[in-house]
Amino acid sequence: MNDKLHKYVSASAIDSHVYKVFPNDLNAHQTAFGGMIMANCDRLCLVAGERHSGRVCVTAAVDSFAFRAPAKGNDTLVFKVSVNRTWHSSMEIGVRVIAENSYTREERHIVSAYFTFVALDESGKPIPVPEIIPETDEQKRRYQEADMRREARLKMRKDLKRSRSRGDNGGAG
Template sequence: MTEQAAQSLTPKRASDSRTVLTDIVFPSDTNHLQTLFGGVVMEYMDKVAAISAMRHSRTSVVTVSTDSIDFVAPIRVGEVIIVESFVSWTHRTSIEVYVKADTENLKTGERETAVTAFFVFVSLGEDGKPAAVPGVIPETDEEVTLYETGEERYLQRRKRMDDRKNKGH
């Protein structure tokens, strides 16, 4: 292994992958209830999560799974959406990214979590094949909690994918 390859696999702090996107919600982004379309939120989340995964791996990545996209509060016209992500756990070639979308009322300053999810990516080498990724060093309480439960989520995903393969889907 070259020195550069070995260096790229040195574990990295979760905070090094932290990515934030902030945008204002306009009427063209909303449904008939004047709340942000779920698909728009998911697009923001996927982009931010991909940036986190690439910051962590320093490779190209592809989305392979989204887990537990929970819409817990509406995001309304005129509010701000703040989408934040960081790498929460890694396996050999896969990168789990925790993503949270908050809403902010600009008049009151009140913030509320609107959506949470886990996105999983596979790192790709120059040859387009899965490539090894560095481990994660969690530091905050939130990062530690997500890291400690990462393997369990990974095993649940594997089981779900294996079950799907065995059923021919």
């Protein structure tokens, strides 16, 4: 197998990046500011995408960003990131965030998110990326689900374009 054309999920995954939540990370409700968590997810997904592609990458879409529970001051956030699937020049990269109490080791799943990144060549144009090879049953499940999310995203884009061409321009966008 040519390493330039195929890569295993484990070759670019981030298994446990940690971030300690300090008082400056809290919002008025005294929970971790969601934008800080989102920014960390985006940066870590970028690292996984660049590791996988060997190229500069940019965020193209965020299909889902679900906050399941709040993180609190003094929690330790544990980020787990992996490339779920690749297409021609794009990659779906999933991230799961766990909030851990460092004293008791109690864990709470607080975020699941799916980002799409595109690899770029030297002139800023999309460039092909290696195919991803899922190794475990969980990676194979995420691989299949990524295609479902992509199909839904493309259908939504097509439906919105058709709606706008009929003059339905309500709202932002």
